[in-house]
Amino acid sequence: MRCLLLPVLASLLGLASPASAGDGDKIAFLNVDVVDVASGQIIDGRTVLVEDGLIASIGDKDTALPPDARRIDATGKFLAPGLADMHTHTWYEDVQLPLDLAFGVTTIREMWGTQSTLDARKKIESGEMLGPRIVTAGAIVDGDPPIWPGSAVLADPLKARELVAEQKAAGYDFIKTYDELSPEAFAALVEAAREAGMPIAGHIPLAVPIADAAKAGMKSFEHIGAKYESEILRPEIDRKMMNWRSERFDLGAQLLAGTLSLDAIYDWDKVRSFARTMVAAGVAATPTLAVDFGFLQTASEKEARLQRPSSRFSSEKMRANWREDRWMKELGWDDITIARLAAFLAGTQRIAAILYEEGVLILAGTDTGNPFMVHGYSIHEELEELRDAGLGNLGAIRAATINPAKFLGEEGQWGEVRLGARADLVLLAANPLDDVSNYYRIDGVVARGHWLDASEIARMREDGRKAYAAIPPDPPAEEAPKEEAKD
Template sequence: MKNYNGFKKILLSGLLIFLMLAMISCNKSNEDSSTIVFKNVNVIPMDSEIILEGYNVIIEDGRIVDLGKSGEVKIPKDVRIIQGKDKFLTPGLVDMHVHYWYEDDLTLYLANGVTTIRDMFGNPNNLNIKEQIQEGSLLGPRFYAASPIMDGSPPIWPGSAVPATPEEARKFVIEFKEMGYDFIKVYERLSANVYNSIIQTAKEQDIPVVGHVPELVGIEKVLKSGQKTIEHLDNYYDGEGLYDLTVENNVWNCPTIVVYDRRVYPVEILDGVNYMSPQTIQSYQRSLNPYSPSIGTLKRITRKLHEKGAKILLGTDANNPFVIPGFSIHDELCNLVDAGLTPYEAIKAGTYNAAECLEVLDEAGSIEIGKNADLVLLSANPLDDITNMKAIDGVMIKGNWISKFEIEEMLEAISEKHKKEEK
């Protein structure tokens, strides 16, 4: 009898070990599954101001393949499940005005729910980064690249293209498109005839023109020219006729209020400053400017443009002093709400509006079947409070899930690297 009991114990122990190994193997298999399901999550689709409560959202091969009420959309077998109860799912944010400098920037964007960026000062290295992200050899947000700045002589920034004649401007536009840039960026010192050549050639080449308002052209003519976006509310003044002209010509504005707001703050209080290099922080200290433009004026112009029906984009001008990649997007969301947009409208500026401006609304900008699986899972409702966009529980980019724990590990690695640089 003792031998039987001993054998029974061994058998039960062996069976328990087998079951545990089987469960581990099953869980590992599910984690590696190409199909991921957000289960019982509250979806904020962003194509309208609603919350779809208790939905299952099925992701496969980087796309949303199905979604619906959890009782109606069945979960397939052998999939990875992300629990969404009491959580909120939004499209990933788009920062429509950044300056890419370092590979760590890509991590900072993803950690803050930014799944697409529009870089606004092109160079060959940025095209290389864009290509690596597209082919999947580098983890980062989707990357759109403006051309090198096109400016007059002398240019404001080194590295700008400086066409002296309309013919040279035409050659630059054609060359930049062939190189793979997504936009042509114009700047403040262009002459009127060179600017007009850029606009005309860009129309022929089917590549959008974005950027500043050349002083020798003026904002009224720029608004009528076909330029797609104006950055920083450049050359805007508080005038009803100007707002009407903006709407009539379907011009997008990317206010980037944060780039002015942040220049008056002490470095130590910046969210995310511990992920910046010591050299970068020192450069910030040298850039403090207590005489920054009136933030109130910028917000008032933003509000009036929005009230008139003009299209607003979410952007930061990241990597300017005090404007930390990723983290600054949340400051700009707050700025837009302070300017008079609702939380929904502010988020829309960085999701649906951005996709419309980039002409990818058929694949991005909202949570719908067939669209890209670039998503942010939040632990609180951002429509109640815009700061809840920071309550990130995980981020999905091209169907790849990055959990909150993994985000924290990635950020910690950057922080530790910079601590070593200080020694």
Template structure:
């Protein structure tokens, strides 16, 4: 990347969508004493956990002369004090109410001192360093920076705008479970973020997803046998991947081979539960995290075995290009899942997840978009495309969303009418599915399962947005039955625990990384208050509201150059 993220912030940006749219190795990341993330993949699980401990300091994000010129020209947008050496400047937030996530009690009238990339002091009378940037936080609320634990921003076609939008929405960390971007590019980009040359969420990534045959996507790798799987897991581990992600079509024996090889090599295995494996079996085997609430909800159904058999038939029919049989089997499995959902079975699955240390990333917001029931000619459908967030997407993407949603609705209604059910029945089933997925999350939570907030944003799922949709995910957790504090944990404390980084992330405590979000209202009163962002601290850099707005303008311009 030639420029830091703010280098074009002064350029004029249209507020309207274009008319036509309407080292060669990745690694587990180590955190420097100043908050930079240094690479260096440990060789064992114990080393992998200790890799988050402080190491020597990293560099500065403003290596580019244009970025420096911008800071000199626009002091209001400066996130590092001009003339001060990076890593030594201080920011002080005074009179702020702290929601530090160590307990449920907000702490009023606190002072937080940030030096370099770390929280240097917290208290009611903390000394203010000379020449510090002094911020009055009266009436404001400070929370840890938010993590999107399932998001896909790394594609070269979307990074420039997706990273900006995320920072502007208080997202300071990403887990990226799948990207086709070349490994060398990922390593370079990650280093730029680690060393502060790019203002963006810190991230971990796994490289390509491993799926089973057929090998029909260039951005994935494929393994159809245990030997092929062991070889592929070993290849990705040797390349320095942070974790392994498997997908839906992996054969049963290859899946268990992946688990065994990942354990042997000391690298976590996450992903989709293959169709030939139950979620309980995957958890017992040692799968670290299970992604999404679709199809995995069959594990909360009393008819789980029958549903699995139908979905396997559906895949075979699809491979044979028998599309009518394919959608009939999928529809049968869908309705059987609705009819046989069991809260008791789901709570027990949550207990199993808790015992085994299996995490669950439901991506509820992405699920909601799959079950929209608006007709293209309805006002509700048209109103969707008045969403202000569409300006931060490429115009071609917005047009594609509109066309796909219209086609999908027509196809859905047409095929369901052929099955003898009327439209109202179909839409009622879709509403029930949304309700069941919320119920599933709460039942797993009641059983003790650990939850992570993720969106699956990748610009292909309709109305799932980078940045802002994470706030929608938190709201859906609350709608499912979690408290606002419990929902916040899924994007703060829980990611730190998941990553083995509790000494540096997740809470606001002295010595931890300064990734913070300053809010105008208390999110414990109303979880939607996480959207009322006054400022974001990214790796120690204070980005005020004016600078965040400039980032959004940058995103708009980057999405539609």
């Protein structure tokens, strides 16, 4: 799953240097405007002191500071919480995790972890390398046969406790479910995980209704796709449209022509019904909107996308895979077909908006590892998609800050600029409450109490670009990452 060449490249390029890492830095931001994501307000002209990895004080200009604190004049700048990417897949830890920090991502939730993930976490926690805090699942748990090789297969419900015990003993934090689990295996897995104190998150198994998955105790549903769609189609819509072939293409053509509306296809009241069930059960949703737009692009749209700055943080092989997309080619999808299928994405946006309106806890996640999704940069694209779907600037920001902290049972401990919280912060050149895109405009990052200034961030980004550029175009098949897998 991971290219063995990258640790060598990382060493050669000096990536993730821990030279000045540590939780003991004393940093004082002077005259900074604090972004309060809880209230949605800006608190002007504050002095914020970071000490021992925590926010030690927030006061006015007369606040007493330790004489050895590093003073940063932040006049005209905005201090905001670091971002959390709550759906990642990491192939090149030494390269991708520092890039997360360089783009303001201070926490990630890894959705298919391996021993490499656990090793990277230890290095980050010890200060040996720079990277975000990592919360990770182990191998995804699927039925037999599984969709992806390498999955943990659970066909016999009686094996659920053994599987959960193995993943917990290995050091993973939660169990990730997948599509082909049977209802019986799913129920046994949920019970075993509950007994072991491990949360369940992931895909809703195809054979399990959404409401049943929520009531069973899943903590988050990942993606908005066919599972949601299968439960909200209006009865007059032929179920054949679910096959992603001619019938669906025809409906897409009607949507593009304006002769059919999404309202005629989907029953939005059904979305509101299971959204309320999710709220009552405490289930969060990770829509991963940006990755859907990354998949369904015409050839010209892909070429335009490849001109974005984000493409610098990918290898030649990755870009070739994104451009060609063997899966779509095997299905025979041409640009006309893709445009027709993309017409349904407005329905995905609408579902996300309804979940938000009904009070479902929304989490920002990128599904990195899929076409056009790259570590660090793509969280900003996801925030823009969430904003445009109806969450607005504040709702999108909360999906990557205060909501993930609440989801993990750590509300108040991080995800906010508040006294006593963990000092995972970004210093921005403009107000993100005015435009969430201002989270791109990073002048500095604080991670685990360590200050990364603009020059260090620029170096980390350039090192990441060089490392990707040095990856051979055609690595051996057994070393090549699954760059097109949507997990």
